[in-house]
Amino acid sequence: MDLQKLLREMTVDEKLAQMTQLVPQIITDKGEGAVTGPMRNFGITKKVTSRIGSVLGISGAKKLKDLQDFHLAEDPHKIPLLFMADVIHGYRTIYPVPLGIGASFDEELAEKCSAMAAKEASVGGIHVTFAPMTDLVRDARWGRCMETTGEDPYLNSKMAQAMVRGFQGDLGKDNIAACVKHFAAYGACDGGRDYDAVEMGDHTLREYYLPAYKAAVDAGVELLMTSFNTLNGIPSSANKYLVNDILRKEWGFDGIVISDFNAFYEMISHGICENEKECAEKALNATSDIEMMSTCFVKFGKALLEEGKISEEQIDNAVMRILKLKEKLGLFDNAYRAASEEDEQKIHLCPEYRELARIAAEKSAVLLENNGVLPFRKDVKKIAIIGPVADHGMTGGWYCCGKSSEAISVIQGIKNAIPNAEIAFARGCSAEPNEKAEDVIEQIFEAKRIAQDSDIVILCLGEEIDMSGEAHSRARISVSDSQTRLIKEVCEVNKNTAVVFYCGRPLALEKIKDVAPATIIFWHPGTEGGNALANLLFGNVNFQAKLPMSFPYEGQSPYCYNHLRTGRPSTNGGYCLGYRDNPYEPVYPFGFGLSYTTFDISSPTLSSEELTEEGEIVVSVTVKNTGKCEGIETVQLYIQDVTASIARPVKELKGYQKVTLAPGEEKVVTFKITVEKLKFHTFEGKFEAEKGKFKVFVGNRSDIESFEVFRLI
Numbered sequence: 014m015d016l017q018k019l020l021r022e023m024t025v026d027e028k029l030a031q032m033t034q035l036v037p038q039i040i041t042d043k044g045e046g047a048v049t050g051p052m053r054n055f056g057i058t059k060k061v062t063s064r065i066g067s068v069l070g071i072s073g074a075k076k077l078k079d080l081q082d083f084h085l086a087e088d089p090h091k092i093p094l095l096f097m098a099d100v101i102h103g104y105r106t107i108y109p110v111p112l113g114i115g116a117s118f119d120e121e122l123a124e125k126c127s128a129m130a131a132k133e134a135s136v137g138g139i140h141v142t143f144a145p146m147t148d149l150v151r152d153a154r155w156g157r158c159m160e161t162t163g164e165d166p167y168l169n170s171k172m173a174q175a176m177v178r179g180f181q182g183d184l185g186k187d188n189i190a191a192c193v194k195h196f197a198a199y200g201a202c203d204g205g206r207d208y209d210a211v212e213m214g215d216h217t218l219r220e221y222y223l224p225a226y227k228a229a230v231d232a233g234v235e236l237l238m239t240s241f242n243t244l245n246g247i248p249s250s251a252n253k254y255l256v257n258d259i260l261r262k263e264w265g266f267d268g269i270v271i272s273d274f275n276a277f278y279e280m281i282s283h284g285i286c287e288n289e290k291e292c293a294e295k296a297l298n299a300t301s302d303i304e305m306m307s308t309c310f311v312k313f314g315k316a317l318l319e320e321g322k323i324s325e326e327q328i329d330n331a332v333m334r335i336l337k338l339k340e341k342l343g344l345f346d347n348a349y350r351a352a353s354e355e356d357e358q359k360i361h362l363c364p365e366y367r368e369l370a371r372i373a374a375e376k377s378a379v380l381l382e383n384n385g386v387l388p389f390r391k392d393v394k395k396i397a398i399i400g401p402v403a404d405h406g407m408t409g410g411w412y413c414c415g416k417s418s419e420a421i422s423v424i425q426g427i428k429n430a431i432p433n434a435e436i437a438f439a440r441g442c443s444a445e446p447n448e449k450a451e452d453v454i455e456q457i458f459e460a461k462r463i464a465q466d467s468d469i470v471i472l473c474l475g476e477e478i479d480m481s482g483e484a485h486s487r488a489r490i491s492v493s494d495s496q497t498r499l500i501k502e503v504c505e506v507n508k509n510t511a512v513v514f515y516c517g518r519p520l521a522l523e524k525i526k527d528v529a530p531a532t533i534i535f536w537h538p539g540t541e542g543g544n545a546l547a548n549l550l551f552g553n554v555n556f557q558a559k560l561p562m563s564f565p566y567e568g569q570s571p572y573c574y575n576h577l578r579t580g581r582p583s584t585n586g587g588y589c590l591g592y593r594d595n596p597y598e599p600v601y602p603f604g605f606g607l608s609y610t611t612f613d614i615s616s617p618t619l620s621s622e623e624l625t626e627e628g629e630i631v632v633s634v635t636v637k638n639t640g641k642c643e644g645i646e647t648v649q650l651y652i653q654d655v656t657a658s659i660a661r662p663v664k665e666l667k668g669y670q671k672v673t674l675a676p677g678e679e680k681v682v683t684f685k686i687t688v689e690k691l692k693f694h695t696f697e698g699k700f701e702a703e704k705g706k707f708k709v710f711v712g713n714r715s716d717i718e719s720f721e722v723f724r725l726i
């Protein structure tokens with residue numbers, strides 16, 4: 014296709030329409046689709062809607078073929094529509110929410126799951142996913158923790174690259190284009206309140222919040238979505254510093270920049286635009302290419318052009334990026350691309366994909382406590398399954414085309430694994446966070462009776478899938494009064510109890526930490542959750558995941574393990590960092606997770622105590638399985654820059670490796686430290702390493718204290 018010729022043949026109005034993305038309801042009177050933001054009457058004509066460039070929120074081979082036919086019949090240039098959707102953690106076969114995938118510390122798993130999602134979405138007619146979402150987050154109150162891979166820039170970067178590889182592959186028919194989001198620093202919203210303002214210095218932005226977006230760009234992501242929030246007073250939709258200077262010029266990103274839902278129009282609410290015309294001007298001058306679910310471009314772009322406030326070149330550049338992606342995806346050759354009802358039937362929820370979803374759920378589950386009660390014996394006769402989230406499938410938010418009815422509940426999973434056991438179920442309470450125990454005390458005591466009368470108890474609590482996600486921030490993250498009481502009553506009468514928390518964010522677990530014999534973080538596990546949990550509880554598989562976010566006390570957010578040092582560390586006593594009424598450290602630290610076996614990790618040995626600019630230091634530890642069953646340990650490398658031109662974190666994750674060991678087996682695990690791992694944004698604003706002393710920590714959690722020292726000379 015001669016794209017330059019096509020561009021020349023398009024009128025300005027047609028170009029501006031090509032830069033517009035709407036839900037199908039606005040294009041066809043019988044349109045249907047997921048609406049993920051405020052709907053408005055845009056007052057645009059069919060002449061515009063028949064020429065738009067892309068559609069979001071609808072999926073399904075038949076529907077999208079029909080919509081493509083409907084569009085092509087109307088579009089004078091026969092430019093195929095791009096179909097985009099939120100394929101965040103699966104399309105029809107749903108795997109754990111990304112926070113759970115982050116907990117796996119397994120990039121290969123992240124890539125495989127993304128590739129599976131891409132294949133299912135592609136045959137479902139989708140061309141682009143609005144993923145990976147790689148906003149770094151330190152505040153457990155934010156509803157969208159579930160969509161991220163956590164609080165660490167290194168882990169988030171590795172995961173973002175794996176997901177881009179998985180979704181995009183070679184952009185063949187099994188793949189879809191990926192869109193990294195939300196640029197930038199959306200996870201740092203004040204108070205963890207979704208959409209609230211973000212204020213931070215350039216050093217913090219570049220050192221912690223930008224790396225994972227950059228990693229996605231370096232991995233070749235095709236699109237990037239700007240975020241709703243203001244950064245230091247400027248909405249990302251119009252933030253020339255973020256988009257023009259950093260993204261386009263510094264990073265060389267020439268892919269498509271798309272707004273978030275209605276975000277251009279919302280600059281009026283932000284108070285930086287008086288009207289939609291100004292929104293269009295500011296967004297265009299911040300090199301945005303596609304306007305999602307608002308119509309500032311098509312309404313005012315031409316006038317801005319005639320007034321010389323924007324140039325035709327800016328519009329042409331935007332349209333050319335869109336046309337190039339359509340060409341890359343082969344849409345000009347085949348507007349249906351891989352959409353196929355037959356393949357949908359064959360591929361969606363196929364056994365291979367269900368197995369991968371189950372493995373992902375098994376690898377994402379974090380074991381926080383276990384006094385030996387787990388794994389349960391398989392010859393158990395009477396099982397009590399209690400809790401409000403045990404009797405239905407728990408896909409998690411952003412479940413795309415996934416269905417709870419197609420997801421395995423805990424009850425079903427346990428029945429599948431232990432078919433001869435007698436299972437008794439009781440809800441015990443709800444997932445409502447403000448529910449009082451006295452209001453459901455009969456339910457609690459009914460559950461207690463069942464627990465007393467059973468050999469083992471599986472207590473499934475935490476959050477329903479709609480309690481986290483967009484626009485679902487919570488001021489309090491504690492386990493509710495009713496759930497806390499239920500745990501205490503059940504554990505009082507049956508010591509063979511495992512408490513399983515479903516959640517899309519860290520929860521404040523201090524009230525139950527010393528009550529439950531075993532505690533598991535299962536996130537929202539997806540289609541195969543029940544089967545995965547059964548395998549974990551009965552020891553068919555072992556736990557291996559680690560926390561990708563610190564689990565704080567109530568009131569401690571925001572918190573992160575890689576916090577800066579201060580002049581008065583929390584260990585000073587008296588005049589020191591922290592609270593008078595609360596420990597400074599979290600309830601459970603980043604990087605923490607137990608196994609059914611135990612591991613010993615030796616102190617690190619360094620191949621040298623000095624590192625040169627061109628050299629490397631090899632750090633070695635011996636990891637031994639000191640327990641009675643095979644296990645996988647995630648060995649983590651942290652580094653502290655002891656003295657620098659700007660305050661540096663107490664430690665930073667700089668590497669991790671998973672090692673599988675049989676009982677008694679030991680292996681040497683090595684990490685290579687080069688100057689690359691020591692670079693940071695210095696006081697002078699350069700990205701480089703500074704000579705001096707560094708501490709090296711190696712272990713299986715972030716709060717390890719022993720270290721070795723080397724110097725960069």
Ligand code: GLC
Binds near residue numbers: 099194274
């Ligand atoms: C939503 C979300 C964004 C999503 C988009 C399209 O508001 O912020 O993550 O991709 O709209 O659904």
